[in-house]
Amino acid sequence: MSERLVLAAKERDDADPLADRRAGFVLDDVVYLDGNSLGALPAAVPGRVEDVVRRQWGELRIRSWDESGWWTAPERIGDRIAPLVGAAAGQIVVGDSTSVNVFKALVGAVRLVDDGRDEILVDATTFPTDGYIAGSAARLTGRTLRPVTPDEVPAALSERTAAVLLNHVDYRTGRLHDLPSLTAAVRAAGAVAVWDLCHSAGALPVGLDEHGVDLAVGCTYKYLNGGPGSPAYLYVRQGLQDRFDSPLPGWNSHTEPFGMREEYAPVAGARRGRVGTPDILSMLALEAALDVWDGVRVEDVREKSLALTDFFLECVAAYVPAGRVESLTPVRHEERGSQVALRCADAAEVMDRLVGRGVVGDFRSPDVLRFGFTPLYVGFADVERAARLLAEELR
Amino acid sequence: MSERLVLAAKERDDADPLADRRAGFVLDDVVYLDGNSLGALPAAVPGRVEDVVRRQWGELRIRSWDESGWWTAPERIGDRIAPLVGAAAGQIVVGDSTSVNVFKALVGAVRLVDDGRDEILVDATTFPTDGYIAGSAARLTGRTLRPVTPDEVPAALSERTAAVLLNHVDYRTGRLHDLPSLTAAVRAAGAVAVWDLCHSAGALPVGLDEHGVDLAVGCTYKYLNGGPGSPAYLYVRQGLQDRFDSPLPGWNSHTEPFGMREEYAPVAGARRGRVGTPDILSMLALEAALDVWDGVRVEDVREKSLALTDFFLECVAAYVPAGRVESLTPVRHEERGSQVALRCADAAEVMDRLVGRGVVGDFRSPDVLRFGFTPLYVGFADVERAARLLAEELR
Numbered sequence: 085m086s087e088r089l090v091l092a093a094k095e096r097d098d099a100d101p102l103a104d105r106r107a108g109f110v111l112d113d114v115v116y117l118d119g120n121s122l123g124a125l126p127a128a129v130p131g132r133v134e135d136v137v138r139r140q141w142g143e144l145r146i147r148s149w150d151e152s153g154w155w156t157a158p159e160r161i162g163d164r165i166a167p168l169v170g171a172a173a174g175q176i177v178v179g180d181s182t183s184v185n186v187f188k189a190l191v192g193a194v195r196l197v198d199d200g201r202d203e204i205l206v207d208a209t210t211f212p213t214d215g216y217i218a219g220s221a222a223r224l225t226g227r228t229l230r231p232v233t234p235d236e237v238p239a240a241l242s243e244r245t246a247a248v249l250l251n252h253v254d255y256r257t258g259r260l261h262d263l264p265s266l267t268a269a270v271r272a273a274g275a276v277a278v279w280d281l282c283h284s285a286g287a288l289p290v291g292l293d294e295h296g297v298d299l300a301v302g303c304t305y306k307y308l309n310g311g312p313g314s315p316a317y318l319y320v321r322q323g324l325q326d327r328f329d330s331p332l333p334g335w336n337s338h339t340e341p342f343g344m345r346e347e348y349a350p351v352a353g354a355r356r357g358r359v360g361t362p363d364i365l366s367m368l369a370l371e372a373a374l375d376v377w378d379g380v381r382v383e384d385v386r387e388k389s390l391a392l393t394d395f396f397l398e399c400v401a402a403y404v405p406a407g408r409v410e411s412l413t414p415v416r417h418e419e420r421g422s423q424v425a426l427r428c429a430d431a432a433e434v435m436d437r438l439v440g441r442g443v444v445g446d447f448r449s450p451d452v453l454r455f456g457f458t459p460l461y462v463g464f465a466d467v468e469r470a471a472r473l474l475a476e477e478l479r
Numbered sequence: 480m481s482e483r484l485v486l487a488a489k490e491r492d493d494a495d496p497l498a499d500r501r502a503g504f505v506l507d508d509v510v511y512l513d514g515n516s517l518g519a520l521p522a523a524v525p526g527r528v529e530d531v532v533r534r535q536w537g538e539l540r541i542r543s544w545d546e547s548g549w550w551t552a553p554e555r556i557g558d559r560i561a562p563l564v565g566a567a568a569g570q571i572v573v574g575d576s577t578s579v580n581v582f583k584a585l586v587g588a589v590r591l592v593d594d595g596r597d598e599i600l601v602d603a604t605t606f607p608t609d610g611y612i613a614g615s616a617a618r619l620t621g622r623t624l625r626p627v628t629p630d631e632v633p634a635a636l637s638e639r640t641a642a643v644l645l646n647h648v649d650y651r652t653g654r655l656h657d658l659p660s661l662t663a664a665v666r667a668a669g670a671v672a673v674w675d676l677c678h679s680a681g682a683l684p685v686g687l688d689e690h691g692v693d694l695a696v697g698c699t700y701k702y703l704n705g706g707p708g709s710p711a712y713l714y715v716r717q718g719l720q721d722r723f724d725s726p727l728p729g730w731n732s733h734t735e736p737f738g739m740r741e742e743y744a745p746v747a748g749a750r751r752g753r754v755g756t757p758d759i760l761s762m763l764a765l766e767a768a769l770d771v772w773d774g775v776r777v778e779d780v781r782e783k784s785l786a787l788t789d790f791f792l793e794c795v796a797a798y799v800p801a802g803r804v805e806s807l808t809p810v811r812h813e814e815r816g817s818q819v820a821l822r823c824a825d826a827a828e829v830m831d832r833l834v835g836r837g838v839v840g841d842f843r844s845p846d847v848l849r850f851g852f853t854p855l856y857v858g859f860a861d862v863e864r865a866a867r868l869l870a871e872e873l874r
Contacts, residue, residue: 110537118541125537130529133760137528141706142505142520146513146839154707181755183729184579191619208741213730213755216743220726224586224619231741256739305756311536312549312759331615334578335608344651344844346603346626348611360576360608361700364707365528365761444541449739 085472089399093464096395102388105460108376109309115466117445120283120423120456123309123373132372136365148364157371158315158336158362159354164374165308165317168382169281169300170291175319177357178304178367182282182316183213184332185301186249188357189318190221191331193247193276193299196324201246201275203228205237211255214280218249224331234261241273248275252290253283253421256448257412258393260284260421264295271296282306286377287422287459288386298324307422307458310370318357325353334359376460388459389422392467396424396455399471408478412452426453428478437477443470480867484794488859491790497783500855503771504704510861512840515650515678515818515851518704518768527767531760543759552766553710553731553757554749559769560703560712563777564676564695565686570714572752573699573762577677577711578608579727580696581644583752584713585616586726588642588671588694591719596641596670598623600632606650609675613644619726629656636668643670647685648678648816651843652807653788655679655816659690666691677701681772682817682854683781693719702817702853705765713752720748729754771855783854784817787862791819791850794866803873807847821848823873832872838865 097103110125140152149155162176169176180188190204206218208231215231222229225246232240234250241248248270253260263279270277279300284290286307292300300319304310320328330350335341336358339351350356397411412425428434428451435447445455455470492498505520535547544550557571564571575583585599601613603626610626617624620641627635629645636643643665648655658674665672674695679685681702687695695714699705715723725745730736731753734746745751792806807820823829823846830842840850850865 110533112538114540116540122536122541122544124540125532130532130537133528133532134525137520137525137706137764138505141517142525143507145509145511145519146517146841148707149517180575180579181729181758183731183755184575184727187727211730212733212739212741212743215741216728216730216733219743220728224726303756311532312543313756313762314760315758316755331619332579332582333611333615334576335606335611336578338607338611342844344607346607346610348607348614360578360711361698361708363576363710363758363761365709365764366758367708369532369760446541449737 086402089402089468093468096391096464100388100463101384102380102459103463105376105380106463109461111461113442115443115470117443117455117457117462117470119458120306121446122305122312123307123458124461126309126373126376128372128375129311129369133365133369136368154362154364157364157367158358161367161371161374162317162354164371168377169285169319170289171293171319175322175354176317177354178317178370179315179358179362182301182303183217185316185318186214186217186278186280187221188330188332189278189299189301190218190247190249191225192328193278194221194225194227195329196276196327197246197274201244203230203244204246205230205232205240205248207232207234207250209233209254210251210280211282214249214251234266237266238269241269241275243274245273245275247278249278249280251280251283255283256452256454257425258421258423259414260288260419263290263297267295267297283421287389289382292319297321304370309373309376311366311373314366314370315363320354320357325356328356330356332359336360336362385459389457390417390420392457392459392462392464393420393422393424395464396457396467396471399468400426400474403471403475404478409453423454423456427451428453434477438474441473441477443473481797484797484863488863491786491859495783495858496779497775497854498858500771500775501858504856506856508837510838510865512838512850512852512857512865514853515701516841517700517707518702518853519856521704521768521771523767523770524706524764528760528764531763549759552759552762553753556762556766556769557712557749559766563772564680564714565684566688566714570717570749571712572749573712573765574710574753574757577696577698578612580711580713581609581612581673581675582616583725583727584673584694584696585613585642585644586620587723588673589616589620589622590724591671591722592641592669596639598625598639599641600625600627600635600643602627602629602645604628604649605646605675606677609644609646629661632661633664636664636670638669640668640670642673644673644675646675646678650678651847651849652820653816653818654809655683655814658685658692662690662692678816682784684777687714692716699765704768704771706761706768709761709765710758715749715752720751723751725751727754731755731757780854784852785812785815787852787854787857787859788815788817788819790859791852791862791866794863795821795869798866798870799873804848818849818851822846823848829872833869836868836872838868
């Protein structure tokens with residue numbers, strides 16, 4: 085143990101303006117560095133879910149579609165997420181899985197450009213479901229899928245490019261890609277970018293409106309703490325909504341959903357991204373989970389996130405024998421998400437042992453120790469302890 | 480009030496082998512005839528959901544994907560639904576909305592036949608989302624959508640037919656279509672039938688395996704009581720699973736989902752119908768809801784369902800002035816689902832008043848009073864009371 089690092093941790097925790105947010109979560113002695121896989125339980129959720137089940141469903145039953153606001157939940161909760169990703173209200177709708185939303189967004193993107201544009205570029209380093217779904221979108225729209233790395237995107241863009249699917253933060257290395265410049269490059273080439281925000285929303289500023297993003301998707305169970313498999317969301321920029329042509333035009337996106345019309349007529353606005361009946365239990369659990377963001381500035385979250393990952397790297401450097409692990413984490417802040425990835429050959433076993441000692445990160449195949457830092461509930465003393473126990477397991 | 484009908488109701492309730500099932504639900508004095516829109520709350524659900532939220536998510540967190548069986552829930556719960564629709568285990572997977580599953584099934588169906596088959600037939604009387612999604616499936620696969628009524632299907636089948644999307648029970652009239660003969664006709668024409676079981680599963684025997692159905696989908700929040708917007712399911716006949724080619728090939732359907740491979744390789748079996756991360760809160764609420772089926776024979780449910788709708792029609796005939804409503808409900812049992820539809824010009828206002836008096840059915844545009852009969856919790860005294868109060872409101 086390093087007295088200096090322990091003291092530094094205490095000083096930072098004492099000065100942390102977000103320190104009080106931890107009380108908004110159900111946590112124990114575990115150092116939970118896996119919020120980028122499944123966020124911890126916000127304290128407001130159990131009571132809200134109980135009310136949804138016992139009163140809204142159990143007592144009001146069908147009346148809750150109106151009286152408990154079930155019907156409008158996808159847009160209402162979308163508007164709660166909007167400020168966290170730099171979006172004005174009316175552009176985000178919650179529902180379905182991330183994969184399904186990637187499909188909606190990519191097919192929708194291709195339909196925004198000329199038929200002559202015959203290529204979809206996809207980040208080859210991305211979480212694989214994005215590539216699989218992009219392959220399906222390409223096949224169904226008669227386009228060719230071309231895997232590239234984000235660095236290669238600018239050079240790969242051409243008059244053949246229809247759409248580009250990009251991850252804001254790489255799930256494995258934690259590398260943050262340059263959303264403003266890549267969005268601008270894609271737009272300048274006449275194509276449409278689709279951003280996957282799974283590993284950035286809730287951890288750092290995204291600035292969807294500011295940077296002119298057209299389409300984006302994200303999950304809500306990582307830094308947004310919505311619960312296991314909680315519904316994902318779709319952002320369609322306001323100016324594009326009238327032209328957004330969903331490949332999943334379910335009755336919830338009809339201009340008159342209870343008119344039971346034979347002809348499909350898409351509603352205006354964010355609701356156009358809806359498909360079928362919204363999944364109310366999970367959706368309202370998410371709504372309760374978002375209460376922890378009241379009064380939080382994403383800029384403060386980002387500042388703490390970088391301080392946490394910096395400090396973790398500092399502690400690892402101090403505690404872990406040189407050469408035992410290799411950091412995949414970008415050194416430059418502007419290239420770093422809210423996680424640290426360390427590579428070592430025995431990563432799977434090391435992580436198992438570390439979890440057994442109360443420090444929960446995760447293993448990503450084939451050789452990566454992944455640690456996620458959720459600024460709302462991870463503190464600096466947690467970080468020092470995690471690095472120290474990691475070092476013990478690595479010796 | 481008719482003494483004869485009140486007495487008949489009491490006799491039938493006393494003799495009802497399913498009468499004890501009502502105790503498995505949270506119900507009050509309301510006569511709830513809207514279980515075909517949102518099933519009542521099963522008593523086992525609140526406690527189970529609380530455990531999932533507080534312990535599985537709150538305490539075990541990420542460990543629950545293995546330790547609490549989250550990962551395998553879609554197939555496990557599919558196997559709980561299977562006997563209710565006459566399917567052997569290993570053919571049903573739970574997840575996503577009905578609309579999304581219709582899309583998977585229809586595109587999958589088209590991909591099972593030759594490219595030369597260029598038509599998709601869709602039940603024009605169906606719940607509209609099926610038609611909208613079928614339109615999208617047709618557009619994306621280069622097929623033509625041809626709306627027909629179920630009666631017209633046999634004559635409309637030809638060597639051009641790729642797939643046929645049919646409802647087992649019509650959502651509006653409650654008409655039960657002849658699944659065995661229509662399935663056989665579609666198959667004989669070399670096409671693939673996709674059945675939507677939303678209004679039949681849990682109310683009557685479906686016999687998927689017995690009748691050689693290839694693909695089917697259904698929701699779980701009606702007669703299966705899974706809760707508002709609970710996840711839907713997809714049935715792919717075992718013999719077809721290796722050829723099932725999903726248009727939504729998310730990472731959950733990969734043979735090695737945590738291998739994070741760049742190339743998509745679909746897993747064998749029902750899991751191939753999965754897409755993204757399963758929605759655990761809603762899914763495990765559904766699992767708890769299915770406990771009410773333990774020891775229940777679907778044949779007994781069907782027998783009671785027909786007795787309930789017969790008795791309701793008898794009471795309506797006795798209480799309601801002749802000519803005030805027109806029944807859209809098929810008279811023949813083999814054409815009747817588990818609901819009664821009555822048409823009258825002022826249906827919307829009548830239903831509003833009836834709900835105010837504690838009899839909950841629903842209104843379906845433009846002029847239909849719809850009453851659903853869930854045999855697990857609706858009794859004959861409920862039926863007599865509902866018809867009596869309806870008659871009072873119609874006078």
